[in-house]
Amino acid sequence: MTRIASALRNVFMFYYDGFRTMSWWGRRVWIIIIIKVCIIFLLLKLFFFPDFLKTSFRSDSERSDYVIEQLTGNK
Protein backbone atom coordinates (compact mmCIF):
# COMPACT_ATOMS: atom_id res chain seq x y z
CA MET A 1 0.00 0.00 0.00
CA THR A 2 2.84 2.36 0.91
CA ARG A 3 4.50 1.54 -2.39
CA ILE A 4 1.36 2.36 -4.34
CA ALA A 5 0.88 5.58 -2.38
CA SER A 6 4.49 6.51 -3.00
CA ALA A 7 4.19 5.75 -6.72
CA LEU A 8 1.01 7.82 -6.96
CA ARG A 9 2.71 10.66 -5.11
CA ASN A 10 5.65 10.49 -7.53
CA VAL A 11 3.32 10.60 -10.52
CA PHE A 12 1.45 13.55 -9.01
CA MET A 13 4.69 15.39 -8.27
CA PHE A 14 5.93 14.68 -11.79
CA TYR A 15 2.92 16.42 -13.31
CA TYR A 16 2.84 19.12 -10.60
CA ASP A 17 6.49 20.06 -11.16
CA GLY A 18 6.02 19.89 -14.88
CA PHE A 19 3.14 22.36 -14.84
CA ARG A 20 4.79 24.58 -12.17
CA THR A 21 8.01 25.03 -14.12
CA MET A 22 6.40 25.33 -17.51
CA SER A 23 7.88 27.72 -20.07
CA TRP A 24 6.18 30.79 -21.60
CA TRP A 25 4.94 28.89 -24.62
CA GLY A 26 3.75 26.01 -22.44
CA ARG A 27 1.56 28.34 -20.39
CA ARG A 28 0.22 29.98 -23.53
CA VAL A 29 -0.76 26.73 -25.20
CA TRP A 30 -2.39 25.44 -22.02
CA ILE A 31 -4.53 28.57 -21.85
CA ILE A 32 -5.49 27.96 -25.49
CA ILE A 33 -6.23 24.27 -24.82
CA ILE A 34 -8.52 25.14 -21.89
CA ILE A 35 -10.37 27.85 -23.82
CA LYS A 36 -10.68 25.58 -26.84
CA VAL A 37 -11.96 22.58 -24.89
CA CYS A 38 -14.50 24.81 -23.10
CA ILE A 39 -15.74 26.20 -26.41
CA ILE A 40 -15.92 22.74 -28.00
CA PHE A 41 -17.60 20.87 -25.16
CA LEU A 42 -19.52 23.54 -23.25
CA LEU A 43 -20.65 25.73 -26.11
CA LEU A 44 -20.60 23.78 -29.35
CA LYS A 45 -21.55 20.32 -28.08
CA LEU A 46 -24.23 21.49 -25.67
CA PHE A 47 -25.92 24.17 -27.73
CA PHE A 48 -25.10 23.52 -31.36
CA PHE A 49 -24.34 19.84 -31.79
CA PRO A 50 -26.97 17.65 -30.15
CA ASP A 51 -26.94 14.10 -31.45
CA PHE A 52 -29.91 14.30 -33.82
CA LEU A 53 -31.15 10.73 -33.42
CA LYS A 54 -30.43 10.50 -29.69
CA THR A 55 -32.34 13.67 -28.88
CA SER A 56 -35.20 13.12 -31.34
CA PHE A 57 -36.06 9.53 -30.39
CA ARG A 58 -36.30 7.57 -27.17
CA SER A 59 -35.14 4.10 -28.23
CA ASP A 60 -32.90 2.43 -30.77
CA SER A 61 -35.96 0.80 -32.24
CA GLU A 62 -37.50 4.23 -32.97
CA ARG A 63 -34.19 5.40 -34.42
CA SER A 64 -34.01 2.36 -36.70
CA ASP A 65 -37.56 2.91 -37.87
CA TYR A 66 -36.84 6.54 -38.60
CA VAL A 67 -33.68 5.78 -40.62
CA ILE A 68 -35.43 3.00 -42.55
CA GLU A 69 -38.19 5.48 -43.31
CA GLN A 70 -35.54 7.91 -44.56
CA LEU A 71 -33.82 5.26 -46.67
CA THR A 72 -36.93 3.77 -48.22
CA GLY A 73 -39.17 6.80 -48.41
CA ASN A 74 -37.01 8.79 -50.79
CA LYS A 75 -38.50 9.08 -54.31
Added chain:
Amino acid sequence: MIENIDLSLVNWSRAQFALTAIYHWLFVPLTLGLSFILAFMETIYVRTGDELWKKITKFWMTLFGINFAIGVATGIILEFEFGTNWSNYSWFVGDIFGAPLAVEGILAFFLESTFVAVMFFGWNKVGKKFHLASTWLVAIGANLSALWILVANSWMEHPVGMIFNPETARNEMSSFRDVVLNPVAIDKFTHTVTSGFVLASVFVIGISSWFIIRKREEILARKSILIAGIFGLVSSLALALTGDSSARTLAQVQPVKFAAMEALYNGKSEAGLTVIGALTDSGERIGEKKVHDVKMKIAVPKLLSVMTTGKGDGYVPGLRDLVNGNPEKGILSVTEMIERGKYARQLLTDYKMAKEMGDAASLETLAGKFRDQDFINNYFRYFGYSYFDHPWQVIPSVPVIFYSFRVMVGLGFFFILLFTLALLFFYRKSLERNKWFLWLAVISIPLAYLASELGWIVTEMGRQPWIIQNLMPVNVAVSNISTGAVQTTFWLFTVLFTSLLIAEVSIMVRQIKTGPKH
Protein backbone atom coordinates in the same frame (compact mmCIF):
# COMPACT_ATOMS: atom_id res chain seq x y z
CA MET B 1 -38.46 12.72 -45.82
CA ILE B 2 -35.26 13.10 -47.77
CA GLU B 3 -36.93 14.64 -50.81
CA ASN B 4 -37.91 17.56 -48.60
CA ILE B 5 -34.32 18.27 -47.65
CA ASP B 6 -33.11 21.55 -49.06
CA LEU B 7 -30.08 21.10 -51.30
CA SER B 8 -28.46 24.06 -49.57
CA LEU B 9 -28.55 22.02 -46.32
CA VAL B 10 -26.50 19.30 -48.02
CA ASN B 11 -24.08 21.84 -49.44
CA TRP B 12 -23.69 23.75 -46.16
CA SER B 13 -23.19 20.49 -44.26
CA ARG B 14 -20.54 19.47 -46.78
CA ALA B 15 -18.89 22.88 -46.60
CA GLN B 16 -18.83 22.72 -42.81
CA PHE B 17 -17.31 19.25 -42.78
CA ALA B 18 -14.74 20.26 -45.39
CA LEU B 19 -13.80 23.37 -43.42
CA THR B 20 -13.37 21.39 -40.20
CA ALA B 21 -11.42 18.60 -41.87
CA ILE B 22 -9.13 21.00 -43.77
CA TYR B 23 -8.30 22.95 -40.60
CA HIS B 24 -7.85 19.76 -38.58
CA TRP B 25 -5.46 18.47 -41.22
CA LEU B 26 -3.32 21.58 -40.90
CA PHE B 27 -2.22 20.31 -37.48
CA VAL B 28 -2.06 16.55 -37.95
CA PRO B 29 0.65 15.87 -40.57
CA LEU B 30 3.30 17.89 -38.74
CA THR B 31 2.64 15.83 -35.60
CA LEU B 32 2.93 12.59 -37.58
CA GLY B 33 6.28 13.46 -39.14
CA LEU B 34 7.97 15.70 -36.60
CA SER B 35 7.47 13.10 -33.87
CA PHE B 36 9.73 10.69 -35.80
CA ILE B 37 12.29 13.40 -36.55
CA LEU B 38 12.43 14.11 -32.80
CA ALA B 39 12.87 10.41 -32.09
CA PHE B 40 15.80 10.21 -34.54
CA MET B 41 17.44 13.30 -33.04
CA GLU B 42 17.03 12.12 -29.47
CA THR B 43 18.34 8.66 -30.39
CA ILE B 44 21.53 10.32 -31.65
CA TYR B 45 21.73 12.29 -28.40
CA VAL B 46 21.33 9.17 -26.24
CA ARG B 47 23.82 7.18 -28.32
CA THR B 48 26.49 9.89 -28.56
CA GLY B 49 25.88 11.79 -25.32
CA ASP B 50 26.47 15.00 -27.34
CA GLU B 51 24.57 17.80 -25.54
CA LEU B 52 24.13 19.66 -28.84
CA TRP B 53 21.75 16.95 -30.03
CA LYS B 54 19.76 17.38 -26.82
CA LYS B 55 19.50 21.10 -27.53
CA ILE B 56 18.42 20.39 -31.12
CA THR B 57 15.83 17.84 -29.98
CA LYS B 58 14.42 20.20 -27.35
CA PHE B 59 14.11 23.05 -29.85
CA TRP B 60 12.11 20.99 -32.35
CA MET B 61 10.16 19.44 -29.48
CA THR B 62 8.97 22.95 -28.56
CA LEU B 63 7.55 23.46 -32.05
CA PHE B 64 6.07 19.95 -31.97
CA GLY B 65 4.43 20.78 -28.62
CA ILE B 66 2.87 23.99 -29.90
CA ASN B 67 1.44 22.25 -32.96
CA PHE B 68 0.29 19.25 -30.94
CA ALA B 69 -1.44 21.34 -28.29
CA ILE B 70 -3.22 23.63 -30.73
CA GLY B 71 -4.36 20.67 -32.81
CA VAL B 72 -5.64 18.61 -29.88
CA ALA B 73 -9.41 18.03 -29.97
CA THR B 74 -9.92 19.76 -33.33
CA GLY B 75 -10.83 16.35 -34.74
CA ILE B 76 -13.52 15.73 -32.14
CA ILE B 77 -15.69 18.35 -33.90
CA LEU B 78 -15.87 16.04 -36.91
CA GLU B 79 -17.47 13.43 -34.66
CA PHE B 80 -20.00 16.00 -33.41
CA GLU B 81 -20.89 16.73 -37.02
CA PHE B 82 -21.50 13.05 -37.73
CA GLY B 83 -24.11 12.93 -34.96
CA THR B 84 -25.80 16.21 -35.76
CA ASN B 85 -25.50 16.83 -39.49
CA TRP B 86 -25.00 13.31 -40.81
CA SER B 87 -27.25 11.23 -38.58
CA ASN B 88 -28.58 8.89 -41.30
CA TYR B 89 -25.01 8.11 -42.24
CA SER B 90 -23.89 7.66 -38.63
CA TRP B 91 -26.69 5.22 -37.98
CA PHE B 92 -26.20 3.35 -41.25
CA VAL B 93 -22.44 2.73 -40.71
CA GLY B 94 -23.18 1.22 -37.31
CA ASP B 95 -20.28 -0.15 -35.32
CA ILE B 96 -17.92 -0.22 -38.30
CA PHE B 97 -17.06 3.41 -37.79
CA GLY B 98 -17.41 3.27 -34.02
CA ALA B 99 -14.90 0.47 -33.35
CA PRO B 100 -11.85 2.01 -35.06
CA LEU B 101 -12.68 5.46 -33.66
CA ALA B 102 -12.99 4.03 -30.13
CA VAL B 103 -9.58 2.37 -30.46
CA GLU B 104 -8.19 5.69 -31.71
CA GLY B 105 -9.78 7.59 -28.81
CA ILE B 106 -8.35 5.26 -26.17
CA LEU B 107 -4.94 5.25 -27.83
CA ALA B 108 -4.88 9.03 -28.10
CA PHE B 109 -5.96 9.47 -24.47
CA PHE B 110 -3.22 7.23 -23.06
CA LEU B 111 -0.67 8.61 -25.44
CA GLU B 112 -1.46 12.22 -24.65
CA SER B 113 -1.76 11.85 -20.89
CA THR B 114 1.36 9.77 -20.36
CA PHE B 115 4.10 9.71 -22.94
CA VAL B 116 3.68 13.26 -24.22
CA ALA B 117 3.90 14.41 -20.59
CA VAL B 118 7.13 12.42 -20.14
CA MET B 119 8.48 13.98 -23.34
CA PHE B 120 7.95 17.51 -22.08
CA PHE B 121 8.19 17.23 -18.30
CA GLY B 122 10.61 14.31 -18.08
CA TRP B 123 13.93 15.87 -19.11
CA ASN B 124 16.35 15.28 -16.18
CA LYS B 125 13.55 13.61 -14.18
CA VAL B 126 13.44 10.22 -15.84
CA GLY B 127 16.32 8.19 -17.26
CA LYS B 128 17.61 9.05 -20.74
CA LYS B 129 16.50 5.73 -22.16
CA PHE B 130 13.03 5.96 -20.65
CA HIS B 131 12.68 9.46 -22.07
CA LEU B 132 13.82 8.25 -25.47
CA ALA B 133 11.37 5.35 -25.30
CA SER B 134 8.58 7.84 -24.54
CA THR B 135 9.51 9.95 -27.57
CA TRP B 136 9.44 6.88 -29.80
CA LEU B 137 6.12 5.78 -28.30
CA VAL B 138 4.62 9.20 -29.01
CA ALA B 139 5.76 8.92 -32.63
CA ILE B 140 4.49 5.36 -33.05
CA GLY B 141 1.30 6.07 -31.10
CA ALA B 142 0.44 9.21 -33.08
CA ASN B 143 0.85 7.31 -36.34
CA LEU B 144 -1.14 4.32 -35.07
CA SER B 145 -3.81 6.74 -33.99
CA ALA B 146 -3.96 7.95 -37.59
CA LEU B 147 -4.27 4.33 -38.74
CA TRP B 148 -7.65 3.88 -37.06
CA ILE B 149 -9.08 7.09 -38.46
CA LEU B 150 -7.88 6.10 -41.91
CA VAL B 151 -9.34 2.60 -41.56
CA ALA B 152 -12.72 4.21 -40.86
CA ASN B 153 -12.31 6.64 -43.76
CA SER B 154 -11.23 3.84 -46.11
CA TRP B 155 -14.32 1.83 -45.31
CA MET B 156 -16.35 4.73 -46.69
CA GLU B 157 -14.41 4.44 -49.96
CA HIS B 158 -14.50 0.67 -50.13
CA PRO B 159 -17.06 -0.82 -47.72
CA VAL B 160 -16.02 -4.37 -46.79
CA GLY B 161 -16.32 -6.76 -43.85
CA MET B 162 -19.95 -6.00 -43.02
CA ILE B 163 -23.50 -7.25 -43.41
CA PHE B 164 -26.50 -4.92 -43.57
CA ASN B 165 -29.18 -5.64 -41.01
CA PRO B 166 -32.63 -4.60 -42.37
CA GLU B 167 -34.11 -4.79 -38.86
CA THR B 168 -31.87 -2.02 -37.49
CA ALA B 169 -30.89 -0.30 -40.76
CA ARG B 170 -27.28 -0.65 -39.65
CA ASN B 171 -24.23 -2.31 -41.14
CA GLU B 172 -22.78 -4.85 -38.74
CA MET B 173 -19.14 -5.81 -38.80
CA SER B 174 -18.71 -9.38 -39.99
CA SER B 175 -14.92 -9.31 -40.22
CA PHE B 176 -12.73 -6.88 -38.29
CA ARG B 177 -9.77 -8.31 -40.24
CA ASP B 178 -11.36 -7.35 -43.58
CA VAL B 179 -12.10 -3.85 -42.31
CA VAL B 180 -8.54 -3.30 -41.06
CA LEU B 181 -6.82 -5.00 -43.99
CA ASN B 182 -9.03 -3.26 -46.54
CA PRO B 183 -6.63 -2.61 -49.47
CA VAL B 184 -7.73 1.03 -49.55
CA ALA B 185 -6.88 1.37 -45.84
CA ILE B 186 -3.39 -0.03 -46.30
CA ASP B 187 -2.65 2.27 -49.23
CA LYS B 188 -4.26 5.26 -47.55
CA PHE B 189 -2.38 4.75 -44.29
CA THR B 190 1.03 4.37 -45.91
CA HIS B 191 0.41 7.26 -48.31
CA THR B 192 -0.98 9.57 -45.64
CA VAL B 193 1.68 9.03 -42.99
CA THR B 194 4.51 9.31 -45.52
CA SER B 195 2.96 12.58 -46.70
CA GLY B 196 3.11 13.73 -43.05
CA PHE B 197 6.78 12.70 -42.91
CA VAL B 198 7.48 14.73 -46.06
CA LEU B 199 5.64 17.78 -44.72
CA ALA B 200 7.53 17.66 -41.42
CA SER B 201 10.85 17.28 -43.23
CA VAL B 202 10.10 20.29 -45.43
CA PHE B 203 9.09 22.20 -42.27
CA VAL B 204 12.39 21.39 -40.52
CA ILE B 205 14.51 22.18 -43.59
CA GLY B 206 12.59 25.42 -44.20
CA ILE B 207 13.05 26.74 -40.67
CA SER B 208 16.67 25.58 -40.54
CA SER B 209 17.28 27.40 -43.81
CA TRP B 210 15.84 30.56 -42.28
CA PHE B 211 18.36 30.25 -39.43
CA ILE B 212 21.21 29.93 -41.92
CA ILE B 213 19.95 32.95 -43.90
CA ARG B 214 19.91 34.91 -40.63
CA LYS B 215 23.35 33.49 -39.71
CA ARG B 216 21.93 32.11 -36.47
CA GLU B 217 22.07 28.65 -34.91
CA GLU B 218 23.96 27.43 -37.95
CA ILE B 219 25.21 24.18 -36.43
CA LEU B 220 21.72 23.32 -35.22
CA ALA B 221 20.32 24.21 -38.62
CA ARG B 222 22.83 22.12 -40.59
CA LYS B 223 22.38 19.05 -38.38
CA SER B 224 18.60 19.43 -38.60
CA ILE B 225 18.82 19.68 -42.40
CA LEU B 226 20.82 16.46 -42.47
CA ILE B 227 18.26 14.51 -40.44
CA ALA B 228 15.23 16.01 -42.20
CA GLY B 229 16.92 15.67 -45.61
CA ILE B 230 17.52 11.94 -45.20
CA PHE B 231 14.12 11.30 -43.61
CA GLY B 232 12.40 13.48 -46.20
CA LEU B 233 14.11 11.88 -49.18
CA VAL B 234 13.34 8.34 -48.04
CA SER B 235 9.76 9.34 -47.17
CA SER B 236 9.15 11.17 -50.44
CA LEU B 237 10.33 8.16 -52.45
CA ALA B 238 8.07 5.96 -50.32
CA LEU B 239 5.29 8.49 -50.90
CA ALA B 240 5.67 8.12 -54.66
CA LEU B 241 5.58 4.32 -54.36
CA THR B 242 2.53 4.35 -52.09
CA GLY B 243 0.87 6.83 -54.46
CA ASP B 244 1.41 4.37 -57.30
CA SER B 245 -0.06 1.56 -55.21
CA SER B 246 -3.02 3.78 -54.24
CA ALA B 247 -3.71 4.52 -57.91
CA ARG B 248 -3.76 0.80 -58.74
CA THR B 249 -6.25 0.09 -55.94
CA LEU B 250 -8.29 3.16 -56.84
CA ALA B 251 -8.66 2.01 -60.44
CA GLN B 252 -10.24 -1.19 -59.12
CA VAL B 253 -12.53 0.11 -56.37
CA GLN B 254 -13.33 3.68 -57.48
CA PRO B 255 -12.88 3.67 -61.26
CA VAL B 256 -15.04 6.80 -61.72
CA LYS B 257 -12.77 8.81 -59.42
CA PHE B 258 -9.74 7.43 -61.21
CA ALA B 259 -11.08 8.35 -64.66
CA ALA B 260 -12.03 11.82 -63.36
CA MET B 261 -8.48 12.35 -62.04
CA GLU B 262 -7.23 11.76 -65.59
CA ALA B 263 -10.17 13.52 -67.30
CA LEU B 264 -10.44 10.27 -69.26
CA TYR B 265 -13.85 10.21 -70.93
CA ASN B 266 -13.28 7.47 -73.49
CA GLY B 267 -11.67 4.26 -72.31
CA LYS B 268 -8.64 3.02 -74.19
CA SER B 269 -5.81 0.54 -74.33
CA GLU B 270 -2.23 1.83 -74.17
CA ALA B 271 -3.51 4.82 -72.18
CA GLY B 272 -0.91 7.46 -71.38
CA LEU B 273 -0.61 9.29 -68.08
CA THR B 274 -1.21 13.02 -68.43
CA VAL B 275 1.60 14.90 -66.70
CA ILE B 276 0.46 18.40 -67.61
CA GLY B 277 -2.67 19.57 -69.36
CA ALA B 278 -5.34 22.27 -69.45
CA LEU B 279 -9.01 21.39 -69.48
CA THR B 280 -11.33 23.11 -71.92
CA ASP B 281 -15.04 22.67 -72.52
CA SER B 282 -15.44 20.36 -75.53
CA GLY B 283 -19.04 21.42 -75.97
CA GLU B 284 -20.18 17.82 -75.49
CA ARG B 285 -22.13 16.62 -72.46
CA ILE B 286 -22.73 13.42 -70.55
CA GLY B 287 -26.22 14.23 -69.31
CA GLU B 288 -25.77 17.64 -67.70
CA LYS B 289 -22.04 17.14 -67.05
CA LYS B 290 -19.54 18.97 -69.23
CA VAL B 291 -17.06 16.89 -71.17
CA HIS B 292 -13.55 18.38 -71.12
CA ASP B 293 -10.77 18.23 -73.68
CA VAL B 294 -7.23 18.09 -72.34
CA LYS B 295 -5.22 20.71 -74.23
CA MET B 296 -1.48 21.43 -74.07
CA LYS B 297 -1.12 17.85 -72.95
CA ILE B 298 2.17 16.25 -72.05
CA ALA B 299 1.68 12.56 -71.39
CA VAL B 300 3.82 9.53 -70.71
CA PRO B 301 2.70 6.90 -73.26
CA LYS B 302 1.13 3.70 -71.90
CA LEU B 303 1.92 4.61 -68.28
CA LEU B 304 -1.72 4.80 -67.19
CA SER B 305 -2.34 1.33 -68.60
CA VAL B 306 0.75 -0.01 -66.84
CA MET B 307 -0.24 1.67 -63.55
CA THR B 308 -3.75 0.24 -63.57
CA THR B 309 -3.39 -3.16 -65.24
CA GLY B 310 0.33 -3.89 -65.09
CA LYS B 311 0.39 -4.15 -68.90
CA GLY B 312 1.23 -1.49 -71.49
CA ASP B 313 -1.74 -2.48 -73.64
CA GLY B 314 -4.17 -2.80 -70.71
CA TYR B 315 -7.60 -1.22 -71.08
CA VAL B 316 -8.43 1.74 -68.85
CA PRO B 317 -12.16 2.55 -68.76
CA GLY B 318 -13.21 6.16 -69.27
CA LEU B 319 -16.15 8.02 -67.76
CA ARG B 320 -18.36 7.18 -70.75
CA ASP B 321 -17.66 3.45 -70.30
CA LEU B 322 -18.36 3.69 -66.59
CA VAL B 323 -21.60 5.64 -67.01
CA ASN B 324 -23.00 3.98 -70.14
CA GLY B 325 -21.48 0.55 -69.52
CA ASN B 326 -19.18 -1.50 -71.70
CA PRO B 327 -20.33 -5.14 -71.97
CA GLU B 328 -17.20 -6.07 -73.92
CA LYS B 329 -15.08 -5.11 -70.91
CA GLY B 330 -17.55 -6.43 -68.36
CA ILE B 331 -18.56 -2.96 -67.14
CA LEU B 332 -22.15 -2.52 -65.98
CA SER B 333 -23.98 0.66 -66.95
CA VAL B 334 -25.07 3.02 -64.19
CA THR B 335 -28.64 2.55 -65.43
CA GLU B 336 -28.33 -1.16 -64.62
CA MET B 337 -26.80 -0.34 -61.23
CA ILE B 338 -29.71 2.01 -60.51
CA GLU B 339 -32.16 -0.80 -61.29
CA ARG B 340 -30.30 -3.25 -59.06
CA GLY B 341 -30.10 -0.67 -56.28
CA LYS B 342 -33.85 -0.05 -56.59
CA TYR B 343 -34.49 -3.77 -56.24
CA ALA B 344 -32.41 -3.85 -53.04
CA ARG B 345 -34.23 -0.82 -51.70
CA GLN B 346 -37.59 -2.33 -52.61
CA LEU B 347 -36.70 -5.36 -50.49
CA LEU B 348 -35.96 -3.04 -47.58
CA THR B 349 -39.35 -1.38 -48.12
CA ASP B 350 -40.97 -4.82 -48.22
CA TYR B 351 -39.20 -5.72 -44.99
CA LYS B 352 -40.51 -2.57 -43.34
CA MET B 353 -44.07 -3.31 -44.47
CA ALA B 354 -43.86 -6.95 -43.37
CA LYS B 355 -42.71 -5.73 -39.98
CA GLU B 356 -45.60 -3.29 -39.73
CA MET B 357 -48.07 -6.03 -40.62
CA GLY B 358 -46.43 -8.56 -38.30
CA ASP B 359 -45.84 -10.97 -41.20
CA ALA B 360 -43.20 -13.22 -39.58
CA ALA B 361 -42.78 -15.55 -42.58
CA SER B 362 -42.02 -12.69 -45.00
CA LEU B 363 -39.71 -11.09 -42.46
CA GLU B 364 -37.68 -14.28 -42.21
CA THR B 365 -37.46 -14.68 -45.99
CA LEU B 366 -36.47 -11.06 -46.55
CA ALA B 367 -33.94 -11.08 -43.70
CA GLY B 368 -32.41 -14.16 -45.33
CA LYS B 369 -32.11 -12.26 -48.61
CA PHE B 370 -30.01 -9.56 -46.93
CA ARG B 371 -27.66 -12.30 -45.69
CA ASP B 372 -27.51 -14.05 -49.05
CA GLN B 373 -24.10 -13.56 -50.69
CA ASP B 374 -25.54 -13.48 -54.21
CA PHE B 375 -27.96 -10.70 -53.25
CA ILE B 376 -25.20 -8.80 -51.44
CA ASN B 377 -22.77 -9.04 -54.38
CA ASN B 378 -25.22 -8.35 -57.16
CA TYR B 379 -27.87 -6.08 -55.65
CA PHE B 380 -27.16 -4.65 -52.23
CA ARG B 381 -23.73 -3.43 -53.33
CA TYR B 382 -25.59 -1.01 -55.65
CA PHE B 383 -28.06 0.12 -52.97
CA GLY B 384 -26.99 3.78 -53.13
CA TYR B 385 -27.52 4.01 -56.90
CA SER B 386 -31.26 3.75 -56.29
CA TYR B 387 -31.27 7.40 -55.22
CA PHE B 388 -30.11 8.71 -58.60
CA ASP B 389 -32.44 9.85 -61.36
CA HIS B 390 -29.76 10.05 -64.05
CA PRO B 391 -26.60 8.02 -64.64
CA TRP B 392 -24.43 11.14 -65.11
CA GLN B 393 -25.02 12.08 -61.46
CA VAL B 394 -22.25 9.68 -60.43
CA ILE B 395 -19.58 11.86 -62.10
CA PRO B 396 -17.69 14.14 -59.68
CA SER B 397 -16.24 17.55 -60.54
CA VAL B 398 -13.54 16.64 -63.07
CA PRO B 399 -11.59 19.96 -63.14
CA VAL B 400 -11.20 20.16 -59.34
CA ILE B 401 -9.83 16.62 -59.15
CA PHE B 402 -7.75 16.82 -62.32
CA TYR B 403 -5.88 19.98 -61.28
CA SER B 404 -5.63 19.13 -57.57
CA PHE B 405 -4.09 15.77 -58.42
CA ARG B 406 -1.52 17.28 -60.79
CA VAL B 407 -0.45 20.03 -58.40
CA MET B 408 -0.14 17.48 -55.57
CA VAL B 409 1.96 15.07 -57.63
CA GLY B 410 4.05 17.92 -59.07
CA LEU B 411 4.82 19.18 -55.57
CA GLY B 412 5.65 15.62 -54.48
CA PHE B 413 8.36 15.41 -57.15
CA PHE B 414 9.51 18.93 -56.30
CA PHE B 415 10.07 17.82 -52.68
CA ILE B 416 12.20 14.88 -53.86
CA LEU B 417 14.39 17.44 -55.64
CA LEU B 418 14.40 19.72 -52.59
CA PHE B 419 15.59 16.94 -50.26
CA THR B 420 18.22 15.82 -52.78
CA LEU B 421 19.58 19.36 -53.07
CA ALA B 422 19.51 19.82 -49.29
CA LEU B 423 21.67 16.72 -48.82
CA LEU B 424 23.93 17.63 -51.74
CA PHE B 425 24.61 21.13 -50.40
CA PHE B 426 25.02 19.74 -46.90
CA TYR B 427 27.70 17.27 -47.93
CA ARG B 428 29.42 19.89 -50.09
CA LYS B 429 29.28 22.29 -47.11
CA SER B 430 27.77 24.88 -49.45
CA LEU B 431 24.37 25.52 -47.88
CA GLU B 432 25.31 29.10 -46.89
CA ARG B 433 26.49 29.93 -50.40
CA ASN B 434 23.25 28.83 -52.04
CA LYS B 435 20.90 31.51 -50.75
CA TRP B 436 18.38 30.76 -53.51
CA PHE B 437 18.04 27.25 -52.18
CA LEU B 438 17.60 28.46 -48.62
CA TRP B 439 14.80 30.81 -49.65
CA LEU B 440 13.26 28.07 -51.79
CA ALA B 441 13.23 25.82 -48.71
CA VAL B 442 11.52 28.55 -46.66
CA ILE B 443 8.75 29.12 -49.20
CA SER B 444 8.33 25.36 -49.57
CA ILE B 445 6.75 25.13 -46.10
CA PRO B 446 3.31 26.39 -47.23
CA LEU B 447 3.67 24.35 -50.42
CA ALA B 448 3.97 21.19 -48.31
CA TYR B 449 0.72 22.07 -46.57
CA LEU B 450 -0.89 22.81 -49.92
CA ALA B 451 0.15 19.41 -51.32
CA SER B 452 -1.15 17.66 -48.22
CA GLU B 453 -4.55 19.36 -48.36
CA LEU B 454 -4.83 18.78 -52.11
CA GLY B 455 -4.37 15.07 -51.47
CA TRP B 456 -7.49 15.10 -49.33
CA ILE B 457 -9.36 17.21 -51.86
CA VAL B 458 -8.63 14.60 -54.55
CA THR B 459 -9.76 11.82 -52.19
CA GLU B 460 -12.91 13.41 -50.85
CA MET B 461 -14.10 15.46 -53.82
CA GLY B 462 -13.21 12.55 -56.09
CA ARG B 463 -15.62 10.20 -54.39
CA GLN B 464 -18.58 12.53 -54.73
CA PRO B 465 -21.53 12.02 -54.88
CA TRP B 466 -20.87 9.22 -52.39
CA ILE B 467 -20.46 9.40 -48.65
CA ILE B 468 -20.17 5.58 -48.67
CA GLN B 469 -19.09 4.33 -52.06
CA ASN B 470 -22.02 2.72 -53.93
CA LEU B 471 -24.15 2.46 -50.77
CA MET B 472 -25.07 5.97 -49.70
CA PRO B 473 -24.94 9.31 -51.55
CA VAL B 474 -24.33 12.45 -49.48
CA ASN B 475 -27.86 13.81 -49.85
CA VAL B 476 -29.26 10.67 -48.22
CA ALA B 477 -26.78 10.84 -45.35
CA VAL B 478 -27.68 14.30 -44.14
CA SER B 479 -29.93 15.00 -41.12
CA ASN B 480 -33.18 16.86 -41.57
CA ILE B 481 -32.11 19.92 -39.58
CA SER B 482 -32.31 23.61 -40.31
CA THR B 483 -29.85 25.05 -42.81
CA GLY B 484 -29.57 28.16 -40.61
CA ALA B 485 -28.13 26.10 -37.75
CA VAL B 486 -25.48 24.64 -40.04
CA GLN B 487 -24.64 28.09 -41.39
CA THR B 488 -24.26 29.46 -37.85
CA THR B 489 -21.87 26.71 -36.81
CA PHE B 490 -19.99 27.03 -40.08
CA TRP B 491 -19.11 30.63 -39.24
CA LEU B 492 -18.43 29.75 -35.60
CA PHE B 493 -15.92 27.17 -36.77
CA THR B 494 -14.37 29.61 -39.19
CA VAL B 495 -13.74 32.03 -36.32
CA LEU B 496 -12.59 29.32 -33.89
CA PHE B 497 -10.21 27.57 -36.26
CA THR B 498 -8.82 30.77 -37.72
CA SER B 499 -8.11 31.99 -34.17
CA LEU B 500 -6.37 28.70 -33.38
CA LEU B 501 -4.31 28.94 -36.53
CA ILE B 502 -3.30 32.53 -35.78
CA ALA B 503 -2.41 31.47 -32.22
CA GLU B 504 -0.31 28.57 -33.46
CA VAL B 505 1.54 30.56 -36.08
CA SER B 506 2.21 33.51 -33.72
CA ILE B 507 3.45 31.34 -30.83
CA MET B 508 5.52 29.25 -33.20
CA VAL B 509 7.06 32.25 -34.96
CA ARG B 510 7.95 33.73 -31.58
CA GLN B 511 9.62 30.49 -30.49
CA ILE B 512 11.50 30.20 -33.79
CA LYS B 513 12.73 33.77 -33.44
CA THR B 514 13.75 33.04 -29.85
CA GLY B 515 15.57 29.93 -31.04
CA PRO B 516 16.91 27.18 -28.79
CA LYS B 517 17.84 28.01 -25.21
CA HIS B 518 21.59 28.21 -24.66
